[in-house]
Amino acid sequence: MIVLHGTWNPPEKKKNGGNFFLWGETSSYSPINRKGRPPKIRAHPFQVDENRLYKVIESLDIENGKNFSKKMRPEDVIYLLPSYSKSPQASPNLFLEDNVKNLEDLVELYPWKVNGLNISHDIAISLLASLSEVRTKTQGTIIGTDLRFWSNISKFIIELLSKQQFIPGIVISENNENIAQWEHVLDRSEDKLRFSMLVKSMPPVCMSILQDNKIPNSPEAFLLDFFNAAFNKCIQNWISLSQIRMRKTSFSKAWLESLTTGEPIKSYTSKRKNLSESVLTWKGQIYNKEKSALSKVIKVKLLIFRCFTRSPLLMPNSF
Numbered sequence: 443m444i445v446l447h448g449t450w451n452p453p454e455k456k457k458n459g460g461n462f463f464l465w466g467e468t469s470s471y472s473p474i475n476r477k478g479r480p481p482k483i484r485a486h487p488f489q490v491d492e493n494r495l496y497k498v499i500e501s502l503d504i505e506n507g508k509n510f511s512k513k514m515r516p517e518d519v520i521y522l523l524p525s526y527s528k529s530p531q532a533s534p535n536l537f538l539e540d541n542v543k544n545l546e547d548l549v550e551l552y553p554w555k556v557n558g559l560n561i562s563h564d565i566a567i568s569l570l571a572s573l574s575e576v577r578t579k580t581q582g583t584i585i586g587t588d589l590r591f592w593s594n595i596s597k598f599i600i601e602l603l604s605k606q607q608f609i610p611g612i613v614i615s616e617n618n619e620n621i622a623q624w625e626h627v628l629d630r631s632e633d634k635l636r637f638s639m640l641v642k643s644m645p646p647v648c649m650s651i652l653q654d655n656k657i658p659n660s661p662e663a664f665l666l667d668f669f670n671a672a673f674n675k676c677i678q679n680w681i682s683l684s685q686i687r688m689r690k691t692s693f694s695k696a697w698l699e700s701l702t703t704g705e706p707i708k709s710y711t712s713k714r715k716n717l718s719e720s721v722l723t724w725k726g727q728i729y730n731k732e733k734s735a736l737s738k739v740i741k742v743k744l745l746i747f748r749c750f751t752r753s754p755l756l757m758p759n760s761f
Contacts, residue, residue, distance in 0.1 A: 443469045444490055444498060445533045446573075447586040449648045450668045451519060451560070459671050459704070462566035463519055463651065465558030466490030466498060467586075469536045483520060486554040487529050488536070492516045495559055498583055502573075510569050514559040520652040525552040535584045553652055563675035570596035587645050595640060595665070599672050602626055602633070608673050610701050611721050620707045622700035624674040625725075641665055678702060693717075 445467045453460035467488045490498070499511045523530040526547040561569065570593045573585055585593070602608070611625040628634050641662045649664055681702050693713045700707045 443536060443582055443584065444494075445535045445584045445586045446498070446589055447533075447647070448558075448570075448589050448592060449651060450592075450664075450671075451517075451651055452653065452664070452667060453671075454653060459563070459675060460668075461517075461560040461562060462570075462592075463517060463558050463560055464495070464499075464514070464566075465556050466495050467533050467536060469532075483553050483555050486521070486523075486556045488532055489556055489558075492557055492559065499559075499569075502583070510561075510565055513565050514561050516557070517560040518555055518557045520553050521556050521647075522551050522553050522650045522652050523647070524549050525554070530554050533586060535586065563672040564679050566592075567596045567599055567672055567676060571600055588647050591640075591643065591645055591648060595668070596672075598636065598640065599626075599669065599676075602628075603673065603676060607633070608677065609721075609725065610697075611725070612697075612707075612717060615706070620700075621704065622697050622707060623670065623704070624677040624701065626669045626673045637665075674704070678704060 446464070447467060448462060448464040451461050451463040467486075468490050469488075496511050496514070499514070521530075525531060526549065530552065531549065570589065573589060573593045607627045607629070608624050609627055610622060612620055612622050615621055628637055644661050644665065649661065678701070696707050697717065699705070
C-alpha cells in the first residue's frame with residue numbers, strides 16, 4: 443500500500459516562485475542500517491523511491507498521467523514530523539508494526555529527509571484537481587489528507603481563473619528588483635468565506651517543510667502565497683511573448699514582458715515606483731467596491747426595518 447503526500451514548497455527567493463512537492467509513503471519498508479555515526483538528519487524510512495513514484499503517477503487513471511510524470515524532477519526536502527525515538531509516525535492510512543511497538547514512546551517533532559518529485563504550479567493544479575475523482579484504492583494507492591486538501595485548493599483556483607478573478611501586480615524581490623506578477627482577487631463574500639474555511643481545514647503537515655530551519659507561521663499567509671504563485675504561473679503559460687506586439691520600446695511593454703516571462707523590469711526607475719503605487723490604489727478600489735455594496739445593502743435593510751417598526755400595524759398598542 444502506498445499513500446501519496448504532497449505540499450507546496452515555497453521559494454527561498456520571490457523570483458523563483460516555488461514548486462509543489464510530491465512524495466509517497468509505503469507500508470513495505472526495510473529499516474536503514476548504517477555503520478558509524480548517524481547523519482544529523484535521517485532519511486524517512488517509509489518513503490517511496492523516485493522511480494516507483496514515477497510509476498505510481500503514470501498508473502493513476504487520470505488524463506495525461508504519463509505527460510505529468512515527464513514534467514516532474516527529483517528533489518529532496520526536510521520535513522518536520524511527529525516522531526518516535528527511532529522513526530517518524532506513519533500515516534494513519536498505513537498499519538505498521540512499529541507504530542504498535544512505539545505506542546508508549548514520547549512523540550516529538552524531528553526533521554526527516556524526504557525524497558520526492560517537484561512539479562511546477564500549472565502541472566500541479568491540473569494533477570491535484572483530478573486526484574479526488576480517481577479510484578486509487580483498487581490500485582493499492584491512497585490519497586493522503588494533505589493531497590486531498592490541495593485537491594480542493596486546486597479546484598477553487600481553477601474556478602477563480604475561469605471567472606477571471608486576477609489582476610496584474612508588481613512585487614519587489616530580495617535584490618530590490620521589480621517583478622511583475624499576476625495576483626488572485628477575492629472580492630466576493632462567498633469566495634472569502636470559502637477561502638477562510640479552507641485555511642481552517644489545512645492539515646498541519648502541509649506546513650511542515652523546513653527552509654533555513656524555519657516553517658511558515660501563518661496558514662493564511664502560506665495559502666495566499668500559494669494562490670498568487672499558482673495564478674502567476676498558470677497565466678504566464680497561457681500568454682505567449684509573441685502575442686505582445688508593440689513596435690516602440692516603452693515602460694508598458696517592459697511591464698507586459700515581465701508579466702509574461704517573470705523577469706525583472708529593467709530601467710524606468712521613476713515609472714516603476716508610480717506603477718507600484720497605482721497598483722496598490724487599484725487593488726484598494728477593487729476590495730472596497732464590495733464593502734461599499736455591502737454597506738448599501740445593510741442601509742437598505744435598516745431603512746426597511748425602521749419603516750416596519752414605525753408602522754401602526756406593528757406597534758404594541760394596535761393589537
